[in-house]
Amino acid sequence: MVRRTLERFLAVGVVGLCLHAAAFGIAHAASVRTKALHPPVVEGRWVRPASEVPARPVWGHAKGLQVALWPGTPGPRGLLCVFAPHVGTPDRHAINFIAVEPIVTRRRGFSELEWSGLDHTRGKRMWTADDASDAAPRDPTHPARGVVATAGGVETLTVFVYVEPFTNGARPYLAMTFRADRPEEVGLATFAQPGSVPMKTCILTATMGNYARLRRLHLATRVVTAGDLWPGFTGNGFAPHVRFPLADLARLPDGSAMVCATSDEADPTAAEYADGTPPWWQYRGAVATQYWRAADPAPGLVAQVNGRVSYWSVHKPIPGGVSYENFELVAPFEPGRTFGFGVTRRRPEEILADP
Numbered sequence: 001m002v003r004r005t006l007e008r009f010l011a012v013g014v015v016g017l018c019l020h021a022a023a024f025g026i027a028h029a030a031s032v033r034t035k036a037l038h039p040p041v042v043e044g045r046w047v048r049p050a051s052e053v054p055a056r057p058v059w060g061h062a063k064g065l066q067v068a069l070w071p072g073t074p075g076p077r078g079l080l081c082v083f084a085p086h087v088g089t090p091d092r093h094a095i096n097f098i099a100v101e102p103i104v105t106r107r108r109g110f111s112e113l114e115w116s117g118l119d120h121t122r123g124k125r126m127w128t129a130d131d132a133s134d135a136a137p138r139d140p141t142h143p144a145r146g147v148v149a150t151a152g153g154v155e156t157l158t159v160f161v162y163v164e165p166f167t168n169g170a171r172p173y174l175a176m177t178f179r180a181d182r183p184e185e186v187g188l189a190t191f192a193q194p195g196s197v198p199m200k201t202c203i204l205t206a207t208m209g210n211y212a213r214l215r216r217l218h219l220a221t222r223v224v225t226a227g228d229l230w231p232g233f234t235g236n237g238f239a240p241h242v243r244f245p246l247a248d249l250a251r252l253p254d255g256s257a258m259v260c261a262t263s264d265e266a267d268p269t270a271a272e273y274a275d276g277t278p279p280w281w282q283y284r285g286a287v288a289t290q291y292w293r294a295a296d297p298a299p300g301l302v303a304q305v306n307g308r309v310s311y312w313s314v315h316k317p318i319p320g321g322v323s324y325e326n327f328e329l330v331a332p333f334e335p336g337r338t339f340g341f342g343v344t345r346r347r348p349e350e351i352l353a354d355p
Helices: 004-020 028-034 348-353
Strands: 041-043 046-048 058-061 066-068 079-083 094-104 126-129 146-153 154-163 172-179 185-193 201-206 215-219 223-225 239-245 257-263 289-294 302-306 323-330 337-344
Touching: 004 289, 028 289, 058 172, 094 172, 094 337, 154 348, 201 337, 215 323, 257 348, 289 323, 289 348
Parallel strands: none
Antiparallel strands: 041 046, 046 058, 058 066, 066 079, 079 094, 094 201, 126 154, 146 154, 154 172, 172 185, 185 337, 201 323, 215 223, 215 257, 239 302, 257 289, 289 337, 302 323
């Protein structure tokens, strides 16, 4: 696999750097963009887009994790924006973003950074549907509300997220499912639209570990710190990817594989930042665990991380040194393969003891 350090900088350019700098909900343009949209509504245990349009595209748990798409997000287009109000993050303040990055042979696509073929704007356009067969592009401010159903006795909310074709020919789409029995998690299943070239894998990467300063990766029998992996790393780029095979990952009683990432700080809100560090990089909220879970892990599954010592685009040092930035599971592409992404106040050992 081509190293992200080279790929990302080739893909980004100056415009991409500027876009990412507005990623957290502080930017004035973002507030103006969302002001005219109808806010999401709470219906029972779920948060869903309003029936009236234009509406903010937000779905999830009324008392847990939520996911939004542009233009209902504080950040750039082409990302799933993860809100975690249950861990004390402020309203409309992302704790992380998830990018869609399909690999075709050795060419990796970037949903956040590629130019749109639909409107010549940076960031692949995403839209939603309640029916997997309804793939026609639509106005993102007219979002599908999601389908409430029952699966195995558990109430669910599901919406399909479509992404326009990537430069490498990949055409993935996602099924995004929230389960009533997992209020701190979203399930993300990947599929290929008709006409897609074969994908080697379709990576869903949590792109913003530096915000929470995630430094501890919890594996089955050990904890690996970012400092262990990249001692003495310097500069404004990305530390190279490091992979951990399935044998290294923690397993739950049901056979699921899980990898967790946490900060090494007792109180991340008490950090001292370098002068000029933008407020959107300054953590707000409780100490939290972020995790990926694979319910049916493939033999080739790996966990993968990279790191940084300076905040993306602003080149201000990260308090405490190197931390994980991208945090992901990687597996051979198979239609319907599902990973769960979660954010919780529970410690990794508590999750493993009582998933």
